[in-house]
Structure formats: structure tokens, C-alpha cells
Amino acid sequence: MCKKGLLVLIALLLAAVPASAQPGIANLRVDTTPVKDVRELVRQSTLIVVGTTDATYRSYPTSRRVAAGRLVNFVQMVKIERFLKGSGSRTVKLLSTGVQPLPPPPDPINLIYPGPLGEGRYVLFLRALPGTDVKSAVGIWQGVYPLIQGRTIALRGAGFAELHNLTVAELERKLRAAGR
Numbered sequence: 001m002c003k004k005g006l007l008v009l010i011a012l013l014l015a016a017v018p019a020s021a022q023p024g025i026a027n028l029r030v031d032t033t034p035v036k037d038v039r040e041l042v043r044q045s046t047l048i049v050v051g052t053t054d055a056t057y058r059s060y061p062t063s064r065r066v067a068a069g070r071l072v073n074f075v076q077m078v079k080i081e082r083f084l085k086g087s088g089s090r091t092v093k094l095l096s097t098g099v100q101p102l103p104p105p106p107d108p109i110n111l112i113y114p115g116p117l118g119e120g121r122y123v124l125f126l127r128a129l130p131g132t133d134v135k136s137a138v139g140i141w142q143g144v145y146p147l148i149q150g151r152t153i154a155l156r157g158a159g160f161a162e163l164h165n166l167t168v169a170e171l172e173r174k175l176r177a178a179g180r
Contacts (some may be wrong), residue, residue, distance in 0.1 A: 002008045021152055023074050026060040028129055030097045032112050035139045038160050040073060044124040044138045048085035048175065049092070050147070051078040057116040061100075069099045073115040075134060078124065084172055092126065093134040111158060121147040123130050123171060145171075 035041045042048070057076035064071040078092045098115025125143035126135040137143035141158030152171060154164035166174065 003098070007077055021079040024060070025058075025075055025134070026062050026094070028073055028095060028132065028134070030073075030095060030136045030140070031127070031138075032140055035142055038162055038174070041125050041138055041160065042085070042153065042175055045143070046086055046099060046128045047083065047088065047092070047124075047126040047135065049078070049080045049124050049126065050084065050121070051080045051124060052121045053078055053094070053117045053119060055119045059100075062097075066109060066113070067098060068103045069101050071097055071113060072100050072115075073097050076116050078122075081121075084123070084168075086165070087152055094124070094126070095129065095134040095136045111141060117144065123147060123152055123168070138140045 014034055035044060057074045060073040060075070062071045062073055072078055072151045074096050075093050076096075078094050080088075080092060094117070096116055097113045099109055099113050102115070103109050123145040125138045127138050139158075141155050142160065145152040145154060145159060145163060147153075148170075150167055152163055152166045153159070154161055163171065163174065
């Protein structure tokens with residue numbers, strides 16, 4: 001009888017291994033490769049969403065460093081209001097990487113390692129990180145469009161101008177035209 005109980009315990013432990021096999025957040029790497037155009041942005045996105053973030057996030061220091069400091073992975077929750085491409089849960093874990101200590105705003109390292117998003121409403125072009133339940137923005141800032149007074153803002157030097165100053169309905173039409 002004792003052997004049978006031990007076998008059941010071993011079977012339960014082995015069944016739990018795949019769930020814990022997901023890589024640790026600190027070991028994940030966000031793809032920082034820029035995309036060439038809106039069509040490629042849409043193609044590489046597994047999800048395009050309208051969602052909101054708040055100021056809360058969790059930080060996971062990595063073992064990697066750059067001249068400005070240590071790289072830190074951040075995970076924050078995005079509450080999905082609407083799916084423009086794809087479908088899924090109404091909350092998404094968004095992974096980003098930043099530098100600590102935080103560099104001054106004009107430092108170009110912020111374009112590659114921006115850290116977590118500020119509180120607000122966004123259109124996000126997201127890709128899944130294989131083997132995890134987290135997503136990251138495609139092309140870093142190329143995949144992030146704040147919504148201010150119901151219109152998109154293409155971030156200077158990073159966002160696509162043709163996605164600037166659009167309502168969500170206008171953006172949907174653009175995405176369809178881009179081959180969504």
C-alpha cells in the first residue's frame with residue numbers, strides 16, 4: 001500500500017514538471033528588432049488590442065548589464081477593452097525590459113529598453129513569447145500607440161506616421177488595408 005502511495009506522489013510530481021518548465025521572467029529576452037513598415041507590424045503581431053495599463057508592475061532583475069546599468073524585466077497587466085486582431089483573455093501580461101538606474105529621458109538606450117508603460121490607454125501590437133504566457137510589443141515603441149482623447153499618438157522617431165492621430169475605427173480600416 002505504501003508503494004502505491006509513493007507511485008501516485010511521483011506521478012503527480014512528474015505531471016507538474018511541464019507547468020514549471022516555463023522560463024523564469026528574468027531569463028526572457030524581448031525582441032528589440034524594428035519592423036520596416038505597418039504591414040510588417042501587423043503581420044508580426046499575434047494580438048492587436050486596445051487596452052489600459054495602470055502604474056503597477058513587477059520587476060525581475062536579469063543577469064545582463066549595459067553601460068548605463070542593469071537590465072530589468074518588467075511585467076504589467078493590460079486590461080483589454082477590444083481586440084483588433086486575435087482573441088484571448090481580457091487581461092494580458094506585458095513584458096518589457098528597462099535599465100536600472102533609470103537613464104535620463106534623452107538617453108537613446110530608452111528607445112531599446114523603455115521599461116514599463118505609464119498608466120494610460122493604448123493600442124498595442126503584441127507578439128507572444130514562445131513557451132510563456134507573456135506578450136511583448138512588436139518593434140518595442142513601434143508597437144505602442146497611446147490613445148489621447150480617443151486618437152492614436154505615434155511616438156516621434158519610433159511610431160509609424162500613418163498610424164498617428166487616428167480614431168480606433170480609422171485604425172481598424174488602416175489595418176484591414178495593410179493586409180490584416
